[in-house]
Amino acid sequence: MVLANCRAQFTATDFDFVARVLSRQGSRISLIELLSDPECRDEMLDNDALTRALLSREGQVQVSQQLYFYILARTVLRRQGIEDRELADYIGALLLKFSKTQQLQSPHEKLPHQFNYIVEMLEALATASAAEAFLIRVHIGNYALFLSGMFHAWVERRQQRGAPDFSFYEDIGRTSFKTAAHHKLAYQLELAQVYHQLADGFRPARLALNELARRVWNPDAEPPVAW
Structure with a gap:
């Protein structure tokens, strides 16, 4: 987590x-x-x-x-x-x-799942327990924020080839954080308010990471996972 x-x-x-x-x-x-x-x-x-x-x-x-x-x-x-x-x-x-690349692909160290695509995470929700679904939802939000925030140019290049644009990442990120914020584990972990803020302010948070990436990152870099 x-x-x-x-x-x-x-x-x-x-x-x-x-x-x-x-x-x-x-x-x-x-x-x-x-x-x-x-x-x-x-x-x-x-x-x-x-x-x-x-x-x-x-x-x-x-x-x-x-x-x-x-x-x-x-x-x-x-x-x-x-x-x-x-x-x-x-x-x-x-x-x-x-x-750490392996952390990018796994929602939690105790779960066997290894994901490269958001669609795989959404499919996994169908058979997940309530606790697993919470972890996957949080991971989807985190994943969407990280990719769209730190790899702005990569998202734009893929968008030109028909891949999801920033609105997709923003919508799926907001929805995932909003759902996670209402789970009892979010309150137990004292993260409910953080998830609510990310649900309401996903785009400003993404834009903030866009700026950070420009300052400390190679703007043309690709995510460190196998696509």
Whole structure:
């Protein structure tokens, strides 16, 4: 499962990085504040100096993937008017998970399913249990957001050959997150609100990832799966 937990996995090296970068900006930053005050830490993480540092070679080698993906996701989401930190945390975790090819193809480590196409996921819903259907629905939403967000040029190229366009990914993503948001497991995992936000704001989230891909990704890259 993708959980909104990037901020819960920051390392001591991450906190040191944040303190050093912000100190260069004239801010009086204490590691004790970063470690003990979550609200103060969240405000510090919104500083644009951190984004600039992470996009430099120096920044990329000094932090965890959790910090890297959270800050960049938070930055591009805010530019689309999405201010919720939990949602940025979730999308940061999504990018981290799908950076591993095998995670992109599997809804959950305990399920045997391996998917390359959304149609295969939809077909699997017909015989899935309630819990399996929830996991597959979430995976469809995540998958649609990741592909249409991080591989904009790839979707456009395939669209010219008759493949689904962005409206397809947006519709299937919204529907999947909306369905998942009402499942009892979404409440148990404290993800119902995140799923609701993605259902209502799938397009702005997708556009945010389009921007992120342009900044940190090869814009002509194809998804790291066999098609």
